[in-house]
Amino acid sequence: MRALITNDDGIDSPGLTTLASAALDRGLEVVVAAPSSQASGTSASVAALGDSGRVLSERRTLPDLDVEAYAVAAHPGLISLIACRGGFGGKPDVVLSGVNLGANVGRAILHSGTVGAALTAHLNDVTSLAVSLDVGLDGPEPLWEKAGEVVRAVLPLLLEMPAASIISLNVPNIVDVQGLRWAELARFGTVQSRVDDVGDNEVELVHVYAEESLVPGTDTALLADGFATLTALRSVDRDVSSERALPAWPA
Numbered sequence: 001m002r003a004l005i006t007n008d009d010g011i012d013s014p015g016l017t018t019l020a021s022a023a024l025d026r027g028l029e030v031v032v033a034a035p036s037s038q039a040s041g042t043s044a045s046v047a048a049l050g051d052s053g054r055v056l057s058e059r060r061t062l063p064d065l066d067v068e069a070y071a072v073a074a075h076p077g078l079i080s081l082i083a084c085r086g087g088f089g090g091k092p093d094v095v096l097s098g099v100n101l102g103a104n105v106g107r108a109i110l111h112s113g114t115v116g117a118a119l120t121a122h123l124n125d126v127t128s129l130a131v132s133l134d135v136g137l138d139g140p141e142p143l144w145e146k147a148g149e150v151v152r153a154v155l156p157l158l159l160e161m162p163a164a165s166i167i168s169l170n171v172p173n174i175v176d177v178q179g180l181r182w183a184e185l186a187r188f189g190t191v192q193s194r195v196d197d198v199g200d201n202e203v204e205l206v207h208v209y210a211e212e213s214l215v216p217g218t219d220t221a222l223l224a225d226g227f228a229t230l231t232a233l234r235s236v237d238r239d240v241s242s243e244r245a246l247p248a249w250p251a
Helices: 014-025 076-084 106-111 113-123 144-160 219-224
Strands: 002-006 029-035 057-059 068-072 094-101 127-134 166-172 180-182 191-199 202-209 228-232
Touching (some): 002 014, 014 029, 014 094, 014 127, 029 076, 076 094, 094 113, 094 144, 113 166, 127 144, 144 180, 166 219, 219 228
Parallel strands (some): 002 029, 029 068, 127 166
Antiparallel strands (some): 057 068, 191 202
16 A cells, blocks of 8 residues: 655654654555645645745655655645645555644644645545644653554554544653543644734734643543544534525525
8 A cells, every 4th residue: 555654844854754664664655745844734725835836846865764755845735635636656545644743632633734634635535644742842852753653553443444534643752652542622732822912013823731621531631641542533524413494585
């Protein structure tokens, strides 16, 4: 099976090589295509970088990996879209996005470029996995290999799921991970944005830790208890439960 490996932290992130290595260990054929620069918080944006309107890519060599790799001047959502439409050597069977530096939890995953790449793959009928390592704002050294260990455990499950499934995986940044758990999305993420007015028609977004108590069974609570969390996601779809009788218009 062919896997497209991407991320939103950029081509030089150690998390990218960690994920690619885990995929290789599970026997997948790997091609790497990741943003040429930092693209966090870009959600499922299909924007290219630069003014030409074309998506520029450059062949790269990754440390200790003999794989086809590209640094792409685009957001991860667009990279995923290009791959799923046959770019980078052909449509992948699975898109793996990450390993992100920092957890992607709660409904705030909407804004994540890591998750955005996975959601874009789903919209193009490709199974996908978004992987994040729970390193805090002032956290210790990232335990990338622990994330890779969990990914290797989860990949067989992912590949057995129905076509176009999406999973978001969060791994605690600790040596003794307690195990795997399915998790609900928390109402907010672990880190939230506060808006500060700095005057002269300017505002500043400041990242702060959420002060809400952790709700049992949610991704934030289980991560705090030392579990790696799995959340199966649904992408854009119709919600018939909100529909009501329409007014008689035009009369």
